[in-house]
Amino acid sequence: xxxxxxxxxxxxxxxxxxxxxxxxxxxxxxxxxxxxxxxxxxxxxxxxxxxxxxxxxxxxxxxxxxxxxxxxxxxxxxxxxxxxxxxxxxxxxxxxxxxxxxxxxxxxxxxxxxxxxxxxxxxxxxxxxxxxxxxxxxxxxxxxxxxxxxxxxxxxxxxxxxxxxxxxxxxxxxxxxxxxxxxxxxxxxxxxxxxxxxxxxxxxxxxxxxxxxxxxxxxxxxxxxxxxxxxxxxxxxxxxxxxxxxxxxxxxxxxxxxxxxxxxxxxxxxxxxxxxxxxxxxxxxxxxxxxxxxxxxxxxxxxxxxxxxxxxxxxxxxxxxxxxxxxxxxx
Ligand SMILES: N#Cc1cccc(-c2csc(Nc3cc(F)ccc3O)n2)c1
Numbered sequence: 157x158x159x160x161x162x163x164x165x166x167x168x169x170x171x172x173x174x175x176x177x178x179x180x181x182x183x184x185x186x187x188x189x190x191x192x193x194x195x196x197x198x199x200x201x202x203x204x205x206x207x208x209x210x211x212x213x214x215x216x217x218x219x220x221x222x223x224x225x226x227x228x229x230x231x232x233x234x235x236x237x238x239x240x241x242x243x244x245x246x247x248x249x250x251x252x253x254x255x256x257x258x259x260x261x262x263x264x265x266x267x268x269x270x271x272x273x274x275x276x277x278x279x280x281x282x283x284x285x286x287x288x289x290x291x292x293x294x295x296x297x298x299x300x301x302x303x304x305x306x307x308x309x310x311x312x313x314x315x316x317x318x319x320x321x322x323x324x325x326x327x328x329x330x331x332x333x334x335x336x337x338x339x340x341x342x343x344x345x346x347x348x349x350x351x352x353x354x355x356x357x358x359x360x361x362x363x364x365x366x367x368x369x370x371x372x373x374x375x376x377x378x379x380x381x382x383x384x385x386x387x388x389x390x391x392x393x394x395x396x397x398x399x400x401x402x403x404x405x406x407x408x409x410x411x412x413x414x415x416x417x418x419x420x421x422x423x424x425x426x427x428x429x430x431x432x433x434x435x436x437x438x439x440x441x442x443x444x445x446x447x448x449x450x451x452x453x454x455x456x457x458x459x460x461x462x463x464x465x466x467x468x469x470x471x472x473x474x475x476x477x478x479x480x481x482x483x484x485x486x487x
Pocket of ligand 1: 222238240281282283330333
């Protein structure tokens with residue numbers, strides 16, 4: 157068994173990710189074990205790092221369109237982190253090249269990636285509070301102030317990614333992780349991410365290996381096969397907000413006609429915001445769900461509107477008693 161797993165710098169992981177993208181799995185690779193670990197907490201042994209031998213799966217912590225994510229433990233150091241296992245053929249180098257070396261507090265750090273035959277394991281920091289999608293499922297829906305609180309943090313992360321010419325490509329509650337006390341939100345899963353070349357992605361349509369995100373959160377310009385840009389993340393973040401407020405994805409409450417057609421041709425779903433919401437919250441969704449990308453707010457513009465809405469909502473809250481939500485976190 158030839159192993160070539162080593163503890164290296166981030167640029168080595170970027171290089172091997174690009175090499176994986178170019179190579180196709182074939183039979184003799186079935187025993188290959190190669191990769192890069194970015195932290196001393198995960199230790200390759202004689203250039204190998206294999207499941208059951210050097211690390212063990214503990215329990216499943218998340219499963220969804222992204223596959224399965226496990227809590228894992230390094231046998232030598234006892235260090236624990238999260239691991240996502242995906243077939244080599246489904247791997248896009250952008251899952252690693254877009255998020256390695258980022259230092260935003262809103263982006264989950266990646267600790268390394270290792271190929272074991274036909275599988276790729278991506279290791280990242282374990283986030284104990286599970287996903288925002290799991291919180292919505294547990295609670296049914298989130299109160300307006302909590303929805304605005306999490307949207308503000310997601311937009312902080314998008315501000316950072318867009319400033320680094322990175323488009324996340326699949327912003328949704330399942331890909332937002334929460335700290336144990338649920339006060340901190342983090343973006344993860346860069347499997348759909350795209351490097352935006354410095355000028356806007358005006359001239360590019362889907363690149364050949366573009367992996368579409370979640371349909372209910374997909375911006376109209378993608379459905380129309382038109383030019384697209386970082387603004388697609390803004391649209392998705394507002395679809396995620398409707399999911400938080402209503403407990404269901406937008407467009408799913410009336411079953412008429414195919415989804416892509418509704419998204420492409422019908423009015424934006426900002427009317428799905430609950431009637432009980434503050435007008436300033438409606439204004440946030442109206443600004444983020446503009447069908448024309450050039451009229452749609454940027455992450456920082458939208459964040460400003462969210463923070464204004466938060467002030468209005470909290471002021472109104474002091475005006476009248478509001479049922480205290482079951483989840484407690486500071487702020
Ligand atoms: N920790 C953790 C945890 C808990 C629940 C869901 C998820 C989750 C949802 S998408 C996701 N992506 C992901 C997880 C990895 F471990 C490594 C790379 C990834 O892209 N993880 C992570």
